[in-house]
Amino acid sequence: MSLQPLIIIPSRLASTRLERKSLALIDGLPMVVQVLRRALEADMGPVSVACCGPEIAEVVHQNGGQAILTDPDLPSGTDRMWAAIQTLSPESRPSIVINLQGDLPNISASVLQAVLRPLENPAVDIATIACVIENPQDLSNENVVKIALAKESATRGRGLYFSRATIPFGADTHYHHIGVYAYRYKALEKFVSLPASPLEKAERLEQLRALEAGMRIDVELVETIPHTVDTALDLEAARNWFERQ
Incomplete structure (x- = not known):
């Protein structure tokens, strides 16, 4: 391979x-x-x-x-x-x-490249990326997925849980998950063989299937959040961003 x-x-x-x-x-x-x-x-x-x-x-x-x-x-x-x-x-x-x-x-090259870094650790099955939440309104927005992160360095940590709710409770810093993943082939093969898990169904977040199966997901922190287009308003915001460039 x-x-x-x-x-x-x-x-x-x-x-x-x-x-x-x-x-x-x-x-x-x-x-x-x-x-x-x-x-x-x-x-x-x-x-x-x-x-x-x-x-x-x-x-x-x-x-x-x-x-x-x-x-x-x-x-x-x-x-x-x-x-x-x-x-x-x-x-x-x-x-x-x-x-x-x-x-x-509008995801940048540097943000996309960052998703590979956690796989430098052979113990990591899946890598993903996140950014510090700056907008207080995002904390209550269920479309902004948050991470309970066990930080291991200034820019990296182990993902303990992902939720649409504001987690961890009482934390000074919260993290916005960005839906880009890097899988080892064997980890992906295992993941797709698993049935949807109870937490995955409850949160509507498929990465919880991996965590419930004991797989390790590490998170690289980046500086910027790319536009995610889910709605007509998101599409308009993305169009406006490109017009400004």
């Missing part, structure tokens, strides 16, 4: 809060293409879009990207990512896979 990470961007048209958001135009390009460009700019390794159908695949190919068609009925982006990897020959499957959500159109 290659030591070079493979970045996969899961993308589907169905969305509960913003229909067809993968193809929503931002600065003249579909959002999935903006995310693809950010991944290529990070220059970390090959990038593929794992998509639900030919409409997304076509726009990816038109913009010079690689797309892999997957079953449109897969339940999650992680399952879609795993399905895409299985289309590769066994000898070309990577030792590290990065799951880059297709709704982060």
Whole structure:
């Protein structure tokens, strides 16, 4: 297996809060293409879009990207990512896979590159990233996922729990989880084989499945939070950001 990470961007048209958001135009390009460009700019390794159908695949190919068609009925982006990897020959499957959500159109190269750092520790199964919460309103926003973090250095810690609630209670500093993950191949293989766990179902956060199964998730702290596009207001904010650049 290659030591070079493979970045996969899961993308589907169905969305509960913003229909067809993968193809929503931002600065003249579909959002999935903006995310693809950010991944290529990070220059970390090959990038593929794992998509639900030919409409997304076509726009990816038109913009010079690689797309892999997957079953449109897969339940999650992680399952879609795993399905895409299985289309590769066994000898070309990577030792590290990065799951880059297709709704982060302005993620910077430095933020994306940071997700690999916790895997320097061989005890870590999954790595992810977070940022200090500065806006007090985010503490009560259930769409801002928080982390109970056991810090091991100024920029890294072990993720003990993830929640939509404000955790830890009474803490001076809270952390906003950014949904980018780097998996060791074997950890991803184990993760997708597990059933959805009770805490995962309660919080609607699939990373809790890994924690309940005893897997280790470490977190790298970064300075900036990329725009996540979940709603029409988020889409407008992302468009405005690109116009200002």
